Amino acid sequence: GWDNVMLVGDSGVGKTCLLVRFKDGAFLAGSFISTVGIDFRNKVMNIDRLKVKLQIWDTAGQERFRSVTHAYYRDANALLLLYDVTNRTSFDNIKAWLTEIHDYAQQDVVLMLLGNKADATQQRVVKREDGERLAKEFGVPYMETSAKSGLNVELSFTAVAKELKHRSMKEPNEPKFKLQDYVNKEMKSAGCAC
């Protein structure tokens, strides 16, 4: 079967761009076209020699589409919750998004917080430590990404796919997969100076 991964977060944080970068390896430059309702893209990943089939739902961040996205939460196996490091409001709204996730998503949904547009160093207004602190407060794994440069895009989807694969295996002797530990290890081995 397919695993459903849903992208959520304020309008303009880069959900569509992150998905396009992951799926096609390209950055959508130029004018910003807001998603209407919801969009789907499929991607099959090879995780530890097993196929993980992801159906990725790109939701509209705009308030007026909220009731549409509410209907999809229940069927999501994983959620990537994005804010934009150049937009303070999108970060301040994360708590409201977490409340919404708590209200509408499955209790055991795989969740990861992403601070996107990490490439935009000049415009940055949300520090990495602020993101880390918030993520820790809510017990959610966290990473910064850039749909523009490609930073951590593959890694964020791989981490989620690994977690989903682990959960579906149900091998009693298998050590529990820790998403944040995996992400930290991968970033270190990639030589990230963070």
Ligand SMILES: Nc1nc2c(ncn2[C@@H]2O[C@H](COP(=O)(O)OP(=O)(O)OP(=O)(O)O)[C@@H](O)[C@H]2O)c(=O)[nH]1
């Ligand atoms: N510098 C930079 N700009 C980005 C990045 N990701 C997206 N953008 C820009 O941010 C704007 C919004 O990107 P979208 O991906 O359409 O945002 P969205 O979250 O899908 O928005 P809605 O569909 O309205 O919910 C576009 O102008 C993108 O070019 C990034 O990683 N870095």
